[in-house]
Amino acid sequence: MLSTTLAALVFATTSVLAHPFHVLTDAEISARDNFQYSARRALSQCSNSLKRDGLAQRSVERRMAMLERARREKYAARAKKKRDFDEVLNTNHHSNLTGLTNDTDPSVFLTNPSCVLGTEVTEGPYYVASELIRYDVRSGQEGIDLYLDYELIDVSTCNPVSDVWVDFWHANATGVYSAVVANGNGDSSDESNLKDDHGRGIQATNDEGVVQFLSLVPGHYIGRAPHIHVMANSNGTVFDNGTFFADTVMHVGQLFFDQDLITAVNEVEPYASNTQELTLNADDSIMSQESADIDPVVQYVYLTDDISDGIFAWASMGIDLTNSHTVSAAATWTEDGAVLNANSGAPGGGGMGPSGSMSGIPPDATGSMSMPPPDASASAV
Secondary structure, eight states, X not given: OHHHHHHHHHHHHHHHHHSTTOOOOHHHHHHHHHHXXXXXXXXXXXXXXXXXXXHHHHHHHHHHHHHHHHHHHHHHHHHHSOOOHHHHHTOOOBOOOOSOOXXXXXXXXXXXXXXXXXXXXXXOTTOEESXXXXXXXXXXOOSOEEEEEEEEEETTTTEEOOSOEEEEEOOOTTSOOTTOOOTTSSOTTOGGGGGOOTTEEEEEOOTTSEEEEEEEOOOOBTTBOSEEEEEEEESOXXXXXXXXXXXXXXXXXXXXXXXXXXXXHTXXXXXXXXXXXXXXXXXXXHHHHHTTTSOOBOEEEESSSSGGGOEEEEEEEEEOTTOOBOBOOSEEXXXXXXXXXXXXXXXXXXXXXXXXXXXXXXXXXXXXXOSXXXXXXXXXX
16 A cells, blocks of 8 residues: 555656646645655654664764764864964964853863874973972972963874873973073072972873863073973883883973963063073974974963963863874982983983883882872872
């Protein structure tokens, strides 16, 4: 009966197509209505069967997977398009967010975009291996508080990356790195700097791929605009002295700040007392290199209407979990402070290679994996 009705409907449909002004007869209208009624009943019964067999769920999963693949292809195509350095320099990253509450739309914190592979750059001459595991890295230094939320994204899946150890280090307000004694880094005769640990720390990303640090806005030194070094590590060891020594380095990057923000910061002490020549963002070769693929400047907002009260900043970075690099440490942190590495080459920068190893020696401490990776909000140790 259904096949007879279907044939009648097909005949009626083709007749209409061939003769667009043909008026359906009562018999054709009745045949069409009977077919649609029967088809709806059949589809309803079929739908229940599809649900029982799991086909409907598999259809949803298949289509979602195809959607994600299509999105990744678009992100990949966008990443291949080289970014103009002037575009980064001319972008204002200062957010005017006010009145934030727990109900605030989280999209206001999204960076654009996060699922793009970050450019690999040098770790520089002042990297120290085996950093302290901690959230607050100010260590009594003066300056403008910086609350940083840093997110890592796996570029192959666009999903957050958990349990990756993020190394974090930068100069203080007057452009001096802790734990390193070298020409070009403050007073090179002051060996007490080997006991200092300001502006340095390491933490593991949480389930959302995030680490958070409380630090100070970095100052400038000759040849470089203000910046923060970040390094993604895995396959390391947590030691009893509260440090982490990495075996594999997956990403080496740097974060920068708007020139307008740097200008405002340099009007506040102790930044105003920094006598080193300021290098503008436009003249920083590392920033130019990194800006070819991503925007390495942090988004930020003032905590109050006075910049001296601090800023909150956020950034996302895409990394390739299969990458590995060789980096060179100027020193290694131990229970007694930093020990300079004879082969570090400071104040020159270390090179990166394909082996994924790290030069320098681990601290003289008993390795222990009993300490769990800290939460992003963990207090200082």
